[in-house]
Every structure is written in C-alpha cells, then in structure tokens.
Amino acid sequence: MKKIEIEFTINGKKRRLSVKPNDLLINIIRNDLFLTGSKYGCGIGECGACTVLLNGEPVLSCLTLAATVDGKEITTIEGLAIGDELHPMQKAFLKNGAVQCGFCTPGMILTATALLKENPNSTEDEIRDYMRGNLCRCTGYIQIVKAIKSCENNLETS
Amino acid sequence: MEKQQFDFIGKSFDIKNIGKATGKEIYTCDVNIPGQLYAVVLRSPFPHAEIKKIDYSQAEKMGAICISGDDVPDILYNERIVSIPEKTYRDRTVLPKDKVRHVGEAVAACAAETEEEAFMALKKIKVEWGKKWRPLINLDKAMDPDALQIYDHVYLGEERVDINNNIACERNVDVGDIEEGFKEADEIVERTFSTQRVYHMQMETKSAVCVPEADGGITVWTTSQGIHNVRILLGNIFNIPLSKVNVKRTTLGGSFGSSIQMNSITPICVALALKAKRSVKLVTTREEDIYDHSKYPLKTILKIGAKKDGTLTAAHCRVWVEIGGHNIQAYPYLGCVAGWFASLYKWKNLKYEGTAVYTNKVPSCAMQGYGNPQINFAVESLIDILAEKLDMDPIEIRLKNYVGKGDEFWGQGPTVRSIIRSCGVEEMLIEGSKLAGWDKRTLPSKKKGDIRRGIGVARGFHTSGTGGPNPGEVIDYSGATIKINEDGSVDVLTALMDHGGGTWDAGAKVVAEVLKVPYSKVSIYSGVDTRTTVFDVNTHATRGVYCGCGAIKYVAEKVKEILLNYAATLFKDLPENLELTCNEELGQAVICPRGIPQNYMTLGEIAEHAHITSWGTIAHTATLRQKNCPPCFITHFVEVEVNTKTGEIKVPRAVIMGDSGTIINPDLWEGQIIGAFSRGLGFSLLEETKYDLNNGKLECNGMITDYKIPTTIDMPKVGSITVRSAHTYEPTGPFGAKGMGEAALSSVGSAVAIAIYNAIGIRFYELPITPEKVLKALKEKEGR
Numbered sequence: 001m002k003k004i005e006i007e008f009t010i011n012g013k014k015r016r017l018s019v020k021p022n023d024l025l026i027n028i029i030r031n032d033l034f035l036t037g038s039k040y041g042c043g044i045g046e047c048g049a050c051t052v053l054l055n056g057e058p059v060l061s062c063l064t065l066a067a068t069v070d071g072k073e074i075t076t077i078e079g080l081a082i083g084d085e086l087h088p089m090q091k092a093f094l095k096n097g098a099v100q101c102g103f104c105t106p107g108m109i110l111t112a113t114a115l116l117k118e119n120p121n122s123t124e125d126e127i128r129d130y131m132r133g134n135l136c137r138c139t140g141y142i143q144i145v146k147a148i149k150s151c152e153n154n155l156e157t158s
Numbered sequence: 159m160e161k162q163q164f165d166f167i168g169k170s171f172d173i174k175n176i177g178k179a180t181g182k183e184i185y186t187c188d189v190n191i192p193g194q195l196y197a198v199v200l201r202s203p204f205p206h207a208e209i210k211k212i213d214y215s216q217a218e219k220m221g222a223i224c225i226s227g228d229d230v231p232d233i234l235y236n237e238r239i240v241s242i243p244e245k246t247y248r249d250r251t252v253l254p255k256d257k258v259r260h261v262g263e264a265v266a267a268c269a270a271e272t273e274e275e276a277f278m279a280l281k282k283i284k285v286e287w288g289k290k291w292r293p294l295i296n297l298d299k300a301m302d303p304d305a306l307q308i309y310d311h312v313y314l315g316e317e318r319v320d321i322n323n324n325i326a327c328e329r330n331v332d333v334g335d336i337e338e339g340f341k342e343a344d345e346i347v348e349r350t351f352s353t354q355r356v357y358h359m360q361m362e363t364k365s366a367v368c369v370p371e372a373d374g375g376i377t378v379w380t381t382s383q384g385i386h387n388v389r390i391l392l393g394n395i396f397n398i399p400l401s402k403v404n405v406k407r408t409t410l411g412g413s414f415g416s417s418i419q420m421n422s423i424t425p426i427c428v429a430l431a432l433k434a435k436r437s438v439k440l441v442t443t444r445e446e447d448i449y450d451h452s453k454y455p456l457k458t459i460l461k462i463g464a465k466k467d468g469t470l471t472a473a474h475c476r477v478w479v480e481i482g483g484h485n486i487q488a489y490p491y492l493g494c495v496a497g498w499f500a501s502l503y504k505w506k507n508l509k510y511e512g513t514a515v516y517t518n519k520v521p522s523c524a525m526q527g528y529g530n531p532q533i534n535f536a537v538e539s540l541i542d543i544l545a546e547k548l549d550m551d552p553i554e555i556r557l558k559n560y561v562g563k564g565d566e567f568w569g570q571g572p573t574v575r576s577i578i579r580s581c582g583v584e585e586m587l588i589e590g591s592k593l594a595g596w597d598k599r600t601l602p603s604k605k606k607g608d609i610r611r612g613i614g615v616a617r618g619f620h621t622s623g624t625g626g627p628n629p630g631e632v633i634d635y636s637g638a639t640i641k642i643n644e645d646g647s648v649d650v651l652t653a654l655m656d657h658g659g660g661t662w663d664a665g666a667k668v669v670a671e672v673l674k675v676p677y678s679k680v681s682i683y684s685g686v687d688t689r690t691t692v693f694d695v696n697t698h699a700t701r702g703v704y705c706g707c708g709a710i711k712y713v714a715e716k717v718k719e720i721l722l723n724y725a726a727t728l729f730k731d732l733p734e735n736l737e738l739t740c741n742e743e744l745g746q747a748v749i750c751p752r753g754i755p756q757n758y759m760t761l762g763e764i765a766e767h768a769h770i771t772s773w774g775t776i777a778h779t780a781t782l783r784q785k786n787c788p789p790c791f792i793t794h795f796v797e798v799e800v801n802t803k804t805g806e807i808k809v810p811r812a813v814i815m816g817d818s819g820t821i822i823n824p825d826l827w828e829g830q831i832i833g834a835f836s837r838g839l840g841f842s843l844l845e846e847t848k849y850d851l852n853n854g855k856l857e858c859n860g861m862i863t864d865y866k867i868p869t870t871i872d873m874p875k876v877g878s879i880t881v882r883s884a885h886t887y888e889p890t891g892p893f894g895a896k897g898m899g900e901a902a903l904s905s906v907g908s909a910v911a912i913a914i915y916n917a918i919g920i921r922f923y924e925l926p927i928t929p930e931k932v933l934k935a936l937k938e939k940e941g942r
Binding site: 081 | 170172173174175176177178179180181182183184185187188190358359360361362363409410411412413414441443444657658659660825826828829830832833834835836837861862863867868869870871873874875876879
C-alpha cells in the first residue's frame with residue numbers, strides 16, 4: 001500500500017510521518033508516537049476513551065484516518081499540562097475524586113476542556129449532554145460532572 | 159466506637175491519581191516490547207460444535223506463528239485458583255482440543271510482525287468443523303434429561319466427576335428445621351425471581367504481553383486481579399518452574415470481577431510467545447471481550463414465614479444458575495449465595511438448595527457482589543411483600559430481623575464464618591429514613607398523573623475478605639515488603655491489586671499512618687511483580703482494604719519496631735521511651751525521647767545513619783491472614799419516577815448509607831458508592847446480554863451501542879445522591895476499617911424495584927425492569 005507523507009503538530013511539536021491510507025489516528029498516536037494516554041476502548045466510536053483534540057475539537061481517534069490530520073494540530077492528554085503545571089481540568093478531576101481506574105479519564109478530560117471552551121458557562125444539563133458519549137464504568141459520572149462544573153470560568157484564564 | 163486521631167487516614171490526597179490524569183499510567187495494553195509480534199485470536203462462530211481439524215499451514219506460509227488445540231499442553235485446569243484445589247472444578251485447556259461450547263470461544267491464534275498481517279494470516283486458517291448442535295440457551299432446556307450433554311465428565315480436584323443433565327455442581331445447606339419453622343408462621347409468602355446476565359464492560363479490554371526469557375522462563379504483563387495466581391497457573395500449564403515465571407503488576411482499567419480468574423487470552427499469548435521464541439502482545443477487541451465473560455444470572459424460588467409481629471420463623475431458598483460453557487467458580491458461587499441469603503436476616507430455620515447448569519453461552523464469572531445483588535433482589539423484595547401483608551413498616555420489619563452485632567456472618571459461603579463486631583444497620587435505617595423523608599411516603603393507590611413517584615428502601619452488605627477463625631475453602635492471605643530508604647522515604651512492595659477503587663491509596667495511607675511518613679514519600683504505585691513480592695491472593699471479595707491493607711499494616715508495624723530498636727541505640731535509650739511523630743514543617747517522620755521533642759532525629763537521619771554505618775536496611779517482609787470476615791453494610795433509599803405513558807423510569811434522588819468502619823479514602827469511598835449505584839441502575843433498568851436461541855450469538859453482536867450501560871444523562875444530578883457513613887469502628891480491621899466495593903451494589907436493584915412498586919403498585923420479579931416490561935404490566939393491571 002502506497003504511503004502518504006503527513007506533517008502535523010502534536011502537543012506543540014511538529015512531526016512528519018509516512019502513513020498508509022488506512023492507518024487510524026489512534027494507532028499512529030499509540031504505536032508510532034508512543035503516546036499511550038489515548039486509550040483503545042472499543043475501536044468503533046462507542047466509548048470515547050480515544051478522544052483527542054484536533055484543532056481544538058474533540059474527535060474519536062479510532063474513527064479518524066491518520067492521513068486526514070495533515071497540517072492540523074493535535075492535543076493528547078500528554079500535552080495538556082504546561083510543564084509541571086497541570087491543566088485546571090486535570091486538577092479538578094483529581095480534586096473531585098473523578099478518577100478511579102483512569103481508563104476513560106484522558107478522553108473525559110479532553111472532551112470536558114473542549115466543552116468549556118465552546119461554552120464556558122455550561123449548565124449541568126449541558127455538561128451531561130455533551131459528555132454522554134464518553135463512557136465510564138467506575139465513577140457513576142457524578143464526580144466527573146462536578147469536576148467539570150468546578151472548572152467553569154476557570155479555563156479562560158488558563 | 160474508639161476515637162482515634164489520624165494524620166493520614168480519612169484524608170484525600172489529589173496526587174494519588176496523577177498518572178491517570180496525565181496519560182502516564184501504564185496499563186497492560188500500553189506495554190510495548192521492542193521486536194514484539196502482534197497476536198490475534200480466531201473464535202468460534204458456532205455455539206456447540208466439533209472441531210475435526212485445524213489447518214494453519216497457509217497462515218504460516220505468510221510468516222505468521224500459529225497455534226491450535228494441538229499445540230497447547232494437555233493440562234486440564236480452572237483459570238481461578240482462589241478456592242482450595244479439592245473444591246476447584248477443572249474443565250478446560252488453553253485452546254479446545256475437540257469441541258467448542260460457546261460462540262466466541264477461542265479455537266486458534268496467530269502472531270505476526272504487525273496486527274494487520276496477523277489478521278490477514280488469521281483469515282487463512284481453515285477449521286474443519288464436525289457435528290454442529292443447536293445451542294442450549296435456557297436453563298430448563300439444558301437440564302432436560304433428553305438434552306445433549308455439553309460435557310461428559312470434568313474433574314473436581316483430582317477426582318473425575320460425571321456430568322448428568324448438564325448439572326455442573328450442586329450445593330445444599332440446612333440450618334434448623336424449616337417444616338417446624340413454617341408451622342410456627344402466621345404468614346407465609348413465596349415468589350419466583352430472576353436476574354439476568356450482565357456484561358462487566360470494564361473500560362480496558364483484556365490484554366497480555368509475554369516475553370520468553372533466555373533461561374526458559376517468561377515475563378508476563380496481563381490484566382489481572384491477582385498476579386501470583388496467574389504465575390502459578392502459567393507455571394503449571396507450561397511446566398515452567400515458578401521461579402522463572404514473572405508476572406508484572408500493572409494498573410487495571412476496571413475489572414468488576416472479570417479478571418479474578420486468569421483471562422482466557424493470557425495463556426494463549428504465552429503459548430504463542432513460547433512457540434515463536436519472540437515477545438508477543440495480544441489486545442482483545444471489545445467484541446471479543448463481550449464474548450469472554452458475564453455476570454452470573456440467578457433464578458430463585460424463595461419462601462419465607464413470619465409471625466404476626468414480624469418475627470421470621472423459616473426460609474426456603476431454591477436457586478439455579480446457568481454458567482455458560484465453562485465452570486469457572488460455580489461451586490463457591492453457590493456457597494456464597496447461600497451465605498448472603500443466610501446472613502441477611504435471622505431466619506432461624508433455613509434450607510438452601512443450589513444448582514449450577516452448563517449452557518452454550520459465554521462463561522459466567524464473578525461480577526461485583528458475586529451473587530449478592532441477585533439474591534438480595536429476591537430477599538429484599540419478598541421482605542417488602544411480607545411487611546405489606548403484616549401491615550408493618552418496611553423499616554421496622556428489617557430492624558426486627560437483621561443479622562447484626564454478635565451474630566454470625568457467612569463471609570464466603572458456609573465454610574467461612576465469623577462473629578460480627580461492628581454494625582451500623584440500625585443507624586443507617588433510622589438516619590437514612592430521616593434524610594430520605596420516609597415518613598412522607600404514600601401508598602401506590604394515592605398516586606395520580608402520568609408521572610408517578612415512588613420511594614423504596616433495601617439493605618445489603620458484602621463481606622470484607624474471605625478470612626475466618628479457621629481457613630475455609632478459600633485461600634486468603636496478603637503480604638508486603640516495606641523498606642525505609644536512605645532518605646527516610648518508604649517503598650511498599652505488594653502484589654495487592656487496585657481496580658481503581660483506591661486500594662493502593664489506602665495501602666500508602668496505612669503505611670504513612672504507622673510510620674508517620676508523609677503520604678507523598680510512600681511509594682506503592684508501580685514497579686513490582688511476582689518476583690519482588692510475596693503472595694497476595696487477589697483483590698476480590700471486597701478484601702483490598704481489610705485483608706490487603708491489614709497485611710500491609712502488620713508489616714509496617716514490624717518495620718516500626720525495627721526502626722525504634724535501631725533508633726534506641728542512637729538515643730541510648732529504650733525503644734518504648736521513644737516517640738514517632740510526623741513533623742509537618744520538616745515534611746519528615748521524626749523520633750524523639752517521649753516528652754522531649756527538641757531532641758529529635760528525622761527518619762531520614764536515622765536511615766542514613768543505618769546506611770553509612772553499614773548497619774543495613776530498616777525493612778521487613780511478611781504475609782498475614784485475616785481471621786475474620788466482617789460485613790460492610792449498605793442501605794439504599796431510592797426515589798423513582800415512572801412515566802406511565804412511556805414506561806420509562808428515571809431516578810431523581812437517592813440516599814445511600816454505608817458502613818465501612820473507619821473510612822480510609824473518603825473521596826474514593828463515596829465514588830465507589832456512586833459508581834456502584836450507576837452499575838446498579840444498569841442492572842435494574844437497562845442491561846442484559848440476550849442470546850439468539852437458534853445460533854447462540856449475542857443479540858448485541860458484541861457492540862456496546864446495542865448493549866446499553868448508563869451514561870451521564872442516566873444518573874441523578876449532582877447533589878441528588880446523598881451519601882452518608884455510619885459511625886462504626888471495626889476492631890479487627892486496619893485502623894478500624896472494613897471494605898465497601900461490592901456492598902455498594904448489593905441492594906440497588908432491590909431498592910429500585912421496591913420504589914417502582916411504591917410508584918405504580920406493580921411488583922417486578924425479573925430484572926432488568928425495562929420500559930417494555932413496565933408498559934406491558936401497566937396494561938395487564940388495567941385490563942387493557
């Protein structure tokens with residue numbers, strides 16, 4: 001299969017890769033770039049564990065062809081903190097007990113940052129609706145929603 | 159209750175999950191070995207069929223390494239070795255040798271340089287199938303004397319057991335005389351209940367990585383609740399000395415019981431690696447995972463008798479469980495169901511009969527509660543019915559009959575029992591009823607409108623571990639190595655697993671509390687394997703805090719003893735005259751002669767002294783068996799809204815009371831209770847793995863879009879679940895602690911069903927209570 005040259009920015013760094021037309025973004029991120037924070041939970045867009053930000057928008061990396069990210073900017077969970085300073089959403093998840101097994105956490109945190117960027121004053125119903133595609137089996141979601149709510153108006157300054 | 163001041167116990171430290179919030183936590187699927195091959199598994203499309211021949215020569219021509227039943231050892235094993243060998247049924251090999259017994263059962267596997275190449279090779283494997291049979295899906299059909307036998311015989315320990323009518327095993331318990339008991343009763347009620355198969359849906363699918371070592375040994379990473387049992391099993395199956403099998407402890411992406419046993423893919427990955435003489439990585443798909451494990455369903459016929467004043471006189475409980483195509487732990491399961499049943503109320507006279515039946519479905523295994531939510535649904539529903547018949551308040555009848563302090567609790571079936579020494583049941587029922595506004599509850603006949611509200615109460619529990627004064631049928635001990643580093647920081651090496659509920663966090667706090675070392679200086683989270691740790695049986699049976707951290711506390715106290723003895727030589731004093739405290743300003747543990755704080759030495763100074771004088775390392779290693787199995791109690795007050803037009807049920811509010819003794823991790827304790835509540839709502843209202851009766855496949859086809867679990871929008875809003883703790887202290891637990899994990903689920907389904915009855919006046923005896931069932935029942939009630 002003929003490979004395609006792509007260039008993109010991931011967590012602030014420029015990368016150039018040769019990918020096959022059928023390579024999925026999740027596999028490139030996890031297996032080629034060794035950023036294993038993005039998780040494989042279903043492979044078919046059911047669970048949200050593989051969520052990454054593509055030009056700031058949350059996308060399911062298991063349903064995104066790697067070839068389509070040429071020229072774009074990707075943020076994974078590894079790129080959210082600035083140096084040793086955690087992103088406010090990461091802090092909020094830790095502070096509110098919103099992390100248990102942690103497998104859904106990267107996708108949850110990235111989706112939540114996108115939500116509050118879109119709508120910094122989201123109501124609880126809006127948060128619940130926006131997050132419904134990210135499955136969690138441990139927490140029962142309440143502490144996650146609480147963590148996101150606690151970040152409102154907090155993100156703009158970050 | 160003993161009053162104790164703690165420095166670390168009962169506090170929350172945000173730092174504990176930092177790896178998970180930053181993407182740095184390593185789960186099995188994140189482990190990569192240079193030069194590894196990628197493995198995939200060929201699975202049976204048939205529910206019950208003969209394998210005549212498997213030809214993988216074409217796949218091997220493509221460069222893949224392949225295995226089938228012919229390549230794996232002739233060792234018949236049980237993947238769960240928590241029970242003692244003579245109570246463990248063995249019916250499987252790594253890959254089946256002659257027939258498959260459920261759709262999705264692995265029949266062959268191959269490994270290649272890339273996952274893509276492995277899948278291409280897998281397509282070239284030819285399976286020549288022999289006879290194919292219609293699946294036995296339902297319990298009654300499977301037990302029919304004319305039904306096809308799924309097994310001819312299996313082994314119980316070393317003893318051959320012939321299988322008749324597909325009955326895998328049976329278990330009966332008698333206490334007192336139920337005939338006499340029912341004679342004494344003024345009121346007798348009897349109903350049949352059933353609970354369904356539920357998929358664990360842990361977020362991380364099962365994975366394994368195996369490195370064949372130069373000395374003939376293997377190093378294995380795998381999703382597991384107990385790495386030492388995986389080590390022992392792999393050594394036995396592949397005939398490798400246990401010293402050469404090293405299983406790494408990695409973080410689990412949820413489990414809920416699905417990895418108590420060694421996962422079916424773990425030995426497949428090992429067999430491929432041994433054949434290839436290369437490292438192999440195997441990550442299963444979600445579809446494969448759904449076809450790998452399930453909660454045990456339960457059918458129960460329950461009959462109970464009581465006097466007019468509500469005093470119970472007898473109970474007869476008859477249960478059946480269909481276990482799928484392999485018997486992982488049906489025998490201990492039947493014992494545990496007996497124990498949960500016997501320990502809920504003082505029946506005085508009881509009879510229990512349990513039967514486990516093979517079917518051509520995914521093998522059932524433990525899932526949070528291990529039969530407890532299933533039998534609780536029957537018992538609590540029937541107690542509610544009895545209370546109504548006797549015109550008693552549901553709380554009053556429970557207070558009158560519950561098994562509490564001073565009574566005997568069956569922590570793991572009939573052979574593991576201990577006396578209850580801490581119990582918050584009364585406090586939880588009374589305080590919970592106040593918080594829930596129980597006195598404002600109205601009868602179903604008083605409800606009006608399309609949306610009807612109801613409230614229900616149910617209570618439950620789970621054991622904390624499987625220890626008793628005498629060892630029973632279950633192996634239960636834990637251990638640790640604890641060492642003080644040269645700078646006064648502390649390493650805790652333990653095989654104890656954490657499912658995400660905070661077992662490691664609790665372990666670190668227990669060590670911090672004993673040695674007065676700041677939490678941030680205790681390392682427990684990574685870097686251990688079976689070679690560097692002593693045995694720990696498994697994180698199951700809600701034993702993590704009580705047993706696992708109980709053992710850690712025991713070892714930490716030994717280290718403290720060694721430390722004080724050494725410090726005494728430096729202070730030229732006696733160890734008992736020294737005091738160990740945490741100095742927050744210094745961020746260090748300090749030791750001083752009692753009452754003379756200014757003459758202190760820090761732990762770092764003492765450890766460094768031991769180091770530079772070549773005295774040695776202040777450290778200790780030991781294992782410990784807890785000799786009790788204290789119940790952790792739970793009480794659920796649940797409010798539901800039933801839409802009588804659509805049959806939909808919403809849960810706007812709940813009050814949940816928990817009794818864990820001392821709470822070590824408050825935020826995760828509450829998180830476990832709320833998390834279990836969401837899984838309980840799935841169990842009560844949504845989830846079931848249904849099967850096609852003809853082809854034995856799952857109706858959801860392995861998709862989680864067609865197997866619904868609760869999402870953010872299905873849960874009550876923030877602040878609508880009130881969680882409170884009882885004020886208890888468990889004298890046998892570490893710093894007064896018991897467990898919580900599984901207890902939190904046990905009475906959710908019961909409380910929801912009882913609340914639905916209170917809303918619409920209809921009893922449901924079968925879970926899940928879906929909108930279709932609600933509408934059908936409403937129509938029948940109205941005679942439509």
